[in-house]
Amino acid sequence: MNWNKRIAIITGAGSGIGKATKNLLRSKGCVVYNLDVNDLDETDGSYFIACNVRNRHEVNDAVDKVVAAEQKIDFLFSNAGVHLFATLEQTSDEELQHVLGVNVLGTYYLLQKVIPVMKAQNKGSIVLMGSDQSFVGKAASSVYGMTKGAIAQLTKSTAIDYAAFNIRVNCICPGTINTPLLHKAVEHYSNISHTAKDEIYKSLDTVQPMGRIGKPEEIAATVAFLLSDESSFTTGSLIAVDGGYVCQ
Template identity: 60%
Template sequence: MKFKDKVVVITGATTGIGKATREYLTREGGIVFNLDIQKPAVDDTPGEFIRCDVRNKQEIKDSLAAVVAKENRIDMLFANAGIHLFATMEQTSDDELDNLIDINIKGTFHTVREVLPYMKAQRKGSIVLMGSDQTFTGKASSSVYGLTKGAIGQLTKSTAIDYAPFNIRVNCICPGTIDTPLLHKAVTHFSTVNSVDEAGVYESMNTIQPLGRIGQPEEIAAVVAFLLSDDNSFMTGSLVSADGGYICQ
């Protein structure tokens, strides 16, 4: 098994892409820790759950310390936790702006910053950050979400340069539109704010993808697993699209 006995931390792994990745890596022998504010369902057992709100720096620090106390190391990190918002600038409240920045940017930054000393001591590590197709391109009604994902792209590249001497690789997965609870919540918000039918929103999302459909979490999990693994040992600082061809149009 490719990830046998590898210690992996995933933030936001209770649902969506994080959950699919947690399940994938566990099947491949990984020792996976899920740092999330929402506990998985009782019958959803792969991996170990640690309650952690990535908006809280101390909770991140304590959670990672707990992983190291139990396993003595952290081999891999998937900084996945994030939220979405369909809204123009005028439709975005100050609270929504702050929350997106606190989770998508600051949460990612603080998680990576806290894990780096452990990986430096090991002289090895692999990190994947959660980007988006909006790391590359703009979309309507997505100004603040796009802002946060553009920032993640730059954070990936600069961190990859800084920590390459320590044999720590940092890459970024950039999914397109994926069938997750996060997407469903965003579509409901967009439909309510703009008084449009949800079914029509989903149909438009399908038709604008060159592959003719939105993606599934398991498809992204497979790419994340590749980026975390030693199979891509000469990749760092890469922004990797997995978007059904959306940004190549």
């Protein structure tokens, strides 16, 4: 397909999967706006818009800026997210509100603002950030898993509601991926369990049937496919990219 001058919004594109997807789409000629809390990537320039997705007003203002500049939005990748390694008893109210605010409300606010733009165009493609925990449970991950289960259902319902407007909504569900988010989680687990980080990484490699963790670029390639016209008959789908983890 011709990506040239197509307009995309990616949240949290300063690092990790978001950055890899941003770089891939830009290499194809797509104009990509990064909505993030911090300008982590000096290549973004005027295509960076400071935005905390937990704040509805900031989301609305950021999307308005993109529409004012470009008059359309072709693609949305709602990628911004946070992780929490904790049981229910270990989770504070503040942590609960933070994870729900970023992972669920942030995605919801984006959809509420972007969908009307795409409806007016009668076309659009959206990818939401799920997880292997959109399919399965993991220990000490009740709140994070809850948010990713919610994203899975939000994907399906939104896909049904807006199929008549030629808007497709799919959910990418990565497994364990080599990103700053993973490294932060490993460091946290190492501190609370007194386990060496090298040992944790070795154990993570063995969990997947493919025997390794994934690369951000591997997720980006699948996101690009889901956004593109090549997946024109795909909507409401949860796509696992996890080295075979959830098929066990």
